[in-house]
Amino acid sequence: MADMTVDRLPDGRAAPEGTTMLAADGTPLRVSLQRSLRRQKRRAFLLVAPLLAFILVFFALPIADMLFRSVDNHIVPETLPRTVEALAEDPDPVPGEPVFVALYEDLVVAEAYKRHTQLGTRLNYEMGGASSLLRGTGRAIGRIGTDVYADQFVAADPAFADPARWAAWMVDPAIRAALPETTDAYDAWARFTIEADNDDPAEEQPGDMVYAALWRDLAAGAQPPGLPAVDVSGWETPSIRELMIEAESGWGDPGIWSTLRTFSAPYTAGYYLAALDLRLSEDGIAPRPASERIYNALFLRTFVMSLLITGLCILLGYPVAFLLSTLPARTANLLMILVLLPFWTSLLVRTSAWKVLLQQQGVINDILVWAGLVADNARLVMINNQTGTIIAMTHILLPFMILPMYSVMKGIPPAYMRAARSLGANDWTAFWRVYFPQSIPGIGAGSILVFILAIGYYITPELVGGTRGVFISNRIAYHISSSLNWGLAAALGTILLVAVLILYWIYDRLVGIDNVKLGG
Amino acid sequence: MALPRYATPAQRAWHYGLRVIVGLVLFYLVAPIIVIIPLSFNARDFFTFTPEMLALDPAGYSLKHYRDFFTNIDWQLPLWNSLKIAPMATLIAVTLGTLAAVGLSQAHMPWKRAIMAILISPMIVPLIISAAGMYFFYSRIGLQGTYWGVVLAHAALGVPFVIITVTATLVGFDRSLTRAAASLGAGPVRTFLKVQMPLIMPGVVAGGLFAFITSFDEVVVVMFMGAAGQKTLPWQMFTGLREQISPTILAAATVLVTVSILLLIALELLRRRNERLRGLSPS
Amino acid sequence: MRIATWMGSAALALLPMTGAALAQEGETLPPCENCADSMVIMSWGGAYQNSQLKAYVEPYVAQTGITVTWDESSNEAVAKLRAAQEAGNMPFDLVDVEGPDAQRACDEGLAVEIDHDEALAPAPDGTPASEDFGEAIVNECFVPQIVFSTTFGYRTDVAEWNGQTPDDICDVFDLETFPGMRSLQRSPKKNLEWALVCDGVPAEEVYDVLxxxxxxxxxxxxxxxxxxxxxxxxxxxxxPQLLADKEVVMGSTYNGRLFSVIAEQGQPVAMLWDHQVFDYDGWIVPAGLSEERMNRVMHFLRFATDTQRLADQAKYIAYGPARASSQPLVSTHVDLGIEMAPHMPTNPENMTHYIVNSIDWWADNQDEAEARFQNWLAQ
Structure with missing residues (x-):
């Protein structure tokens, strides 16, 4: 408190009158102090604000954005809006004509915008074969046989082939009101004709789906004013349901419909379930088939290998930190450089070094063969497997273990050990009962740090881990850049992030983030 | 901790045993980095010591991988990109980071713990997650694949190091100095520049070095965030390692090790200066 | 599923390599109006990108003075294009992809459709481009460059093989006669086909079984x-690197890469042509380019895919040009001076057994096959 009012409230100045203490400018001291405190707070906060805003916008927001992706499922209701709506009212395993009509129109539109393939890719995450089904349907959708409707209308009256007439009809409110299905189909057709094909609807004959819709309106008894009168009775009217199933038999299979029903909402837990080797079906949550269960094992592997690496770092780091903390400062500083050099050396350099060393024709195998420990045709396989990942990552993370241990051990007074010995403890007891317990905070700090860094590792496992020495991060990267399953990547990433943040929180509790030491 | 003359055999074994173990661990730490240096002078395109090299035959050594590194556009372009990106990222991280660290070390900083946790988080969050999030988000705002996109991303990654090193120097900061400056009539800005700044300078420089090396070594985020025009040296090394293991990588690695050693020396000098300034003898 | 018969007589015209190169003067480049002065080209890196650089990018740059930046991420082309489209910011002007990826990009609206006869130069004898390329034009978005194959190379100095050499694709699966590590592509493409062939499926029925x-x-x-x-x-x-380093004894890769190891580096490596898988590689133009960039790309494409340029490319790498009219012009390697014909995948001696990659099957089923393969690999 004293440090903040120096220039305003000269020390020792007594309150001039009354019982209220007043500051130099006459305001009560309490108010003045509070005002000053607020000002201090504001000033401190203003100093932090630019960086906080920067980190929030360019770091935290992107991560939050990614979390959103892990539940986002807008592609289904946005690509198939009519189908999703119609499907909600049709409980049959393979739904009836209205749903197929909706699906037909949705897919004609989606195909024009080339969105059906993305939908197929999305649905394929939930049901194998959905991608091929939608790609195949997309190719066939223009010629599944709905042109008979158009042909019959044009044969009945050539006006139905005239784009300009159509355009005129479809702006007439009375016609629009009388022909709801036609209006909807025409509007959708006109929109994609403008947006996707860059054509003028007033110059193009409407698509087959518009004629099919017109037939449905007329067959339902609509009597639009101003349209040429046609008698639709006795026409050839193939069912769109049958045409679609004929074009791609997959639509006759309940599987795709069940998948569509389950994933029709704009948000889904599907990616998280997939990340846990589960799947969402109409009957609830169920395990995935054995051949698709990989993530639990991968999370477990990431966890176990990170623990192993952390354990190795403790084993290797403890003696180093212990010796360094007992040596004279000059020697210790010199040896510390050997710890800091790898810490400062590029990760890529260290990984390339291990790649060179661990190869079958690499330096280590050469030495082993030269020394006669290993036969030339039985060289050790130390890379592209778990061994490679463990050796290289232990090396890379070891300094992160030694540095916190060292700074804790540095603070343990040597007098304690001497006292223990003089009280009759032997060396081991003195170490184990007196020194070791005091060094535990160092082990704790180092271990959490190493573990946090290890479970998120990507580069080193990617380069030396082969297929069995890779971590969950590698799988996330695969889904982002190769399989393009960004939702699953985001879900896996979120799970990993939560694990890391819990550890981070524990670390903060135990050690305090402001106590992180970098390079002594 | 010299071994006393009356030490028992067990103590003796422990004494030397410990030194042997530590020696082996230090060897494990340093040997892989050292071993690539001679290999980078290999006259042939191999990753092992050739018989000529072991015989110390000068014909077994050559500078050809260095020539490739310093003349080949595939390496020079990334090197220059790294040198363009890292200083800018460092500048942003150091400027904002130092201000924030000064703010955070004030006695009355509100929500200090929470803010600190947020500012340090780029160091803790797995890089692949930062990279993925930034990739999607920066794409949306048109920064993906641009110089500034990479610079901003790298600046965010460098910030924790600046915060940590600068707050560390401020922990031991004697507040009576600012009060003295203020009572002598200096404004807050002047006080900061004339009194605080010289004292926290080692922390700022150290933080800057960390931020620089973070950006200079970073590969995951830049691979997602950058386009071909922002290919950096580590990215080229990663591509080289995964796709075409050319011994030029070892020359590049040796150059980077040299840079690390120089930075390490700079840091060590800073540390000594810092101790001197604070009146602590380096003993 | 149909296995296309070999891509038409076009590529077979490559056989009489003796055909004296019809020395064709490089036509002088017409001016490019309202064109961007730089391009970002996505390609595969390595020897292949180098052949593109030498055969037509450098000559084009020399004549126009534009700057070209390479992005070596063609193996993630579709992903990169999707991300760029989502961002509404297309960093690439021209993308080099394999046939199935071109199909995927085209299906997804990531690439623009091209009128081949209007956009590309006709053959010297006036044959329109669409005829000259023939079946190599696998879809409306694709501008073919080369025919390549994926095949195996093996080391010729493996002591454990007791003098035997693999001459059958199924030797790859024979660990007893041919022990040692193999390298295979981390992708279902081609591996599934080979596995089925060696599991007794006739090559013509591979895609039916799949x-x-x-x-x-x-x-x-x-x-x-x-x-x-x-x-x-x-x-x-x-x-090639793993073979040269003796880390593997045999491995699959693109035939041109193996050519580099064998002919240029002189490594003790030989080709196993049995059941090579043929595929096309070519350009696609990403959707969403500005008018200036589009003009520049089309100007370049016309130059880079003309008869002479595609023939020139074969001087640097052992891939067959996709134009029928380029094939008589293919001659000798630019540095080594050796005849390229015996190293071409289309050489009849190399074509005793082959598989033609089914673009349709892969375009439709890649999502599924990729997921199954990667799950298998991760287990």
Whole structure:
């Protein structure tokens, strides 16, 4: 408190009158102090604000954005809006004509915008074969046989082939009101004709789906004013349901419909379930088939290998930190450089070094063969497997273990050990009962740090881990850049992030983030 | 901790045993980095010591991988990109980071713990997650694949190091100095520049070095965030390692090790200066 | 599923390589109006990108003075294009992809459709481009450059093989006669086909079997038998390097990459042509380019895919040009001076058994096959 009012409230100045203490400018001291405190707070906060805003916008927001992706499922209701709506009212395993009509129109539109393939890719995450089904349907959708409707209308009256007439009809409110299905189909057709094909609807004959819709309106008894009168009775009217199933038999299979029903909402837990080797079906949550269960094992592997690496770092780091903390400062500083050099050396350099060393024709195998420990045709396989990942990552993370241990051990007074010995403890007891317990905070700090860094590792496992020495991060990267399953990547990433943040929180509790030491 | 003359055999074994173990661990730490240096002078395109090299035959050594590194556009372009990106990222991280660290070390900083946790988080969050999030988000705002996109991303990654090193120097900061400056009539800005700044300078420089090396070594985020025009040296090394293991990588690695050693020396000098300034003898 | 008969007589015209190169003067480049002055080209890196650089990018740059930046991420082309489209910011002007990826990009609206006869130069004899390229134009978005094949190379100095050399694709699956590590692509493409062939499926029926529910499982089960002896590669340059370093004794890669190891570096490596898988590689133009960039790209494409330029490319790498009219012009390697014909995948001696990659099957089923393959690999 004293440090903040120096220039305003000269020390020792007594309150001039009354019982209220007043500051130099006459305001009560309490108010003045509070005002000053607020000002201090504001000033401190203003100093932090630019960086906080920067980190929030360019770091935290992107991560939050990614979390959103892990539940986002807008592609289904946005690509198939009519189908999703119609499907909600049709409980049959393979739904009836209205749903197929909706699906037909949705897919004609989606195909024009080339969105059906993305939908197929999305649905394929939930049901194998959905991608091929939608790609195949997309190719066939223009010629599944709905042109008979158009042909019959044009044969009945050539006006139905005239784009300009159509355009005129479809702006007439009375016609629009009388022909709801036609209006909807025409509007959708006109929109994609403008947006996707860059054509003028007033110059193009409407698509087959518009004629099919017109037939449905007329067959339902609509009597639009101003349209040429046609008698639709006795026409050839193939069912769109049958045409679609004929074009791609997959639509006759309940599987795709069940998948569509389950994933029709704009948000889904599907990616998280997939990340846990589960799947969402109409009957609830169920395990995935054995051949698709990989993530639990991968999370477990990431966890176990990170623990192993952390354990190795403790084993290797403890003696180093212990010796360094007992040596004279000059020697210790010199040896510390050997710890800091790898810490400062590029990760890529260290990984390339291990790649060179661990190869079958690499330096280590050469030495082993030269020394006669290993036969030339039985060289050790130390890379592209778990061994490679463990050796290289232990090396890379070891300094992160030694540095916190060292700074804790540095603070343990040597007098304690001497006292223990003089009280009759032997060396081991003195170490184990007196020194070791005091060094535990160092082990704790180092271990959490190493573990946090290890479970998120990507580069080193990617380069030396082969297929069995890779971590969950590698799988996330695969889904982002190769399989393009960004939702699953985001879900896996979120799970990993939560694990890391819990550890981070524990670390903060135990050690305090402001106590992180970098390079002594 | 010299071994006393009356030490028992067990103590003796422990004494030397410990030194042997530590020696082996230090060897494990340093040997892989050292071993690539001679290999980078290999006259042939191999990753092992050739018989000529072991015989110390000068014909077994050559500078050809260095020539490739310093003349080949595939390496020079990334090197220059790294040198363009890292200083800018460092500048942003150091400027904002130092201000924030000064703010955070004030006695009355509100929500200090929470803010600190947020500012340090780029160091803790797995890089692949930062990279993925930034990739999607920066794409949306048109920064993906641009110089500034990479610079901003790298600046965010460098910030924790600046915060940590600068707050560390401020922990031991004697507040009576600012009060003295203020009572002598200096404004807050002047006080900061004339009194605080010289004292926290080692922390700022150290933080800057960390931020620089973070950006200079970073590969995951830049691979997602950058386009071909922002290919950096580590990215080229990663591509080289995964796709075409050319011994030029070892020359590049040796150059980077040299840079690390120089930075390490700079840091060590800073540390000594810092101790001197604070009146602590380096003993 | 149909296996296309070999891509038409066009490529076979390559056989009489003696055909004296019809020395064709490089036509002078017409001016490019309202064109961007730089391009970002996505390609495969390594020897292949170098052949593009030498055969037509450098000559084009020399004549126009534009700057060209390379992005070596063609093996993730579709992903990169999708991300760029989502961002509404297309960093690439021209993208080099394999046929199935071109199909995917085209299906997804990531690439623009091209009128081949209008956009590309006719053959010297006036044959329109669409006829000159023939079946190589696998879809409306694709401008073909080369015919390549994916095949195996093996080391010729493996002591454990007791003098035997692999001459059958199924020797890859024979760990007893041919022990040692193999390198295979970390992708279902081609591996599934080979696995089925070696599991007794006739090459013509491979895609029919793959289309059945248990087809992929059957292929994966066959791959399981050698799984522990496989290093998986993601870039075409890896197998040559692994072979040169003796890290593997045999491995699959693109035939041109093996040519570099054998003919240019003189490594003790030989080709195993049996059941090579043919494929096309070519350009696609991403959707969403500005008018200036589009003008520049089309100007370049017309130059880079003309008869002479595609023939020039074969001087640097052993891939067959996709134009019929380029094939008589293919001659000798630019540095080594050796005839390129015996090293071409289309050389009849190399074509005793082959598989033609089914663009349709892969475009439709890649999502599914990729997911199954990667799950298998991760287990």
């Amino acid at each position: 289309s059945t529910p248990e087809g992929i499982d059957r292929a994966l089960a066959k791959l399981d038998t050698i799984r522990d002896s496989v290093i998986w590669w993601t870039a075409g340059a890896e197998t």
